[in-house]
Amino acid sequence: MTLTLWHIPDWASQIIRLALEERALPYQVRAMDWDAGDFDAPGFRALNPLGLIPTLETPDGPIFETAAILLWLNARHGGLGPAPSDPAQAAFLSWLMFVSNTVHPTVMAMIHPDRPAGPDASGEAGRLALERLVTQAAQLETLITTHAPLWLTPAQPALGHYIGILIRWAICLPADPALRFTLKPFPALTAILAAHEATTAARRLAKIDSLGPTPYTAPEAA
CATH class of the missing domain: 1.20.58 (Methane Monooxygenase Hydroxylase; Chain G, domain 1)
Structure with a gap:
């Protein structure tokens, strides 16, 4: 199963997309539109009853909450933080x-x-x-x-x-x-x-999602 990220650029789902890109994991993006009511759609609420992003569909089922998704990705794929056996x-x-x-x-x-x-x-x-x-x-x-x-x-x-x-x-x-x-x-x-x-991953996503060349240190320059 390909990972599916429900996403709006520069929302919290951007954090998860960066993690996926850093690990070069195969995933697809489901674009969301707040104004169109996508967050209240029954299909999305079935994945995340809170009606929020980030939401990531995985082989283990949907995961929501940014920290929870990052921990799952690190435990499953590694490289995003210390391994569970690492004292760090x-x-x-x-x-x-x-x-x-x-x-x-x-x-x-x-x-x-x-x-x-x-x-x-x-x-x-x-x-x-x-x-x-x-x-x-x-x-x-x-x-x-x-x-x-x-x-x-x-x-x-x-x-x-x-x-x-x-x-x-x-x-x-x-x-x-x-x-x-x-x-x-x-x-x-x-x-x-x-x-x-x-x-490399951050620069690629900054271009794709229009975040500018220095999205963290000088985002006002975008």
Whole structure:
């Protein structure tokens, strides 16, 4: 069975598409259209009852949630992070969950501050979310400079691409330019993301999905 990714460019499914491309896995794309109601279609809801992407159809059945899909791909095909028997997997899992459960919601609060706070408090919610992301980026910066884990390099690219897409959104998507993130205080994180956006797979997808030549480090240049 060929893997099938339900996908909209530059949504969270982009993270999974990057992983598939990095491992040169055969897959097909099912294009989604939010405005057309595709997320509520009964056939899609049968695959993902939450009606969200990424959703990946696999020989083991459909999988949803970004971290879950990355872990399945790494366990089944390898090369995206430490192997289950590798002692480095303990730290990798901790930081993957940090990115999935902490950084990802923070960035979404920056992009959609009205969702957690309502329209009247959206400005303050966006400001607080930006403050949290700066703190979280500093934690990643410290991790890189003190430990330089292999699983944050393109040699094991899943987590780096995940972070890269989130940072891309935080730089570009908040409606108020004053509430957008900058990588300038984080040179080590910037270098890691530059290495990821320069991989052959990332460059190919950046062209296919119109993400620009520097989708993580300078997405505003696209």
